[in-house]
């Protein structure tokens with residue numbers, strides 16, 4: 001297993017196996033710097049190299065379990081705002097998947113790292129995690145549909161992109177890698193279909209919106225991209241409330 005900590009994924013280019021419609025591309029272009037920074041965070045380097053301390057990973061996973069509950073709530077809220085039944089169902093499925101599919105990953109690490117559902121429920125959210133959750137939920141409740149979906153999109157997109165960049169850079173996951181299950185989840189090609197569906201909806205909702213709503217959506221997308229970096233950071237520093 002590689003023990004280097006200088007694995008960077010900022011400049012790795014991958015051929016995405018899902019279409020990126022123009023509005024999604026313009027969101028990424030507008031957020032390019034923060035998007036790139038997430039692939040280069042020290043937490044990500046150490047995670048890939050397998051050198052990340054178990055305590056930091058445990059902290060991340062526990063905060064993430066609560067984050068995924070909020071993601072699921074935001075997707076469920078979006079479903080109530082979709083006039084089209086197919087869109088409604090898609091967001092209901094996305095809400096379910098966040099808890100079921102990634103929940104399995106979390107349950108496995110819970111056993112391995114020694115935490116359970118009651119500890120997750122009792123956890124104090126870090127400031128960064130709380131802010132990211134509030135951003136997604138308030139946008140899902142009060143923003144336009146395109147803005148709500150734009151705020152949700154970086155969560156799956158950034159991780160799937162990271163998983164694929166890691167695969168391109170690292171190749172096969174070593175058998176003895178301590179975070180093999182995490183690495184395997186986010187490079188799973190099954191997520192390509194999920195991304196195609198999500199980005200196609202983002203485009204359709206952008207097309208139906210006016211220019212002001214599209215601009216707000218880009219801002220909401222960029223905020224989530226920044227929060228993604230801040231999520232690595234809160235785990236890396238084991239962030240606590242200052243007072």
Ligand SMILES: Cc1ncc(CN)c(N)n1
Nearest residue numbers: 064067102155156159231
């Ligand atoms: C904070 C965060 N962002 C994204 C993912 C991937 N769904 C996640 N599990 N956690």
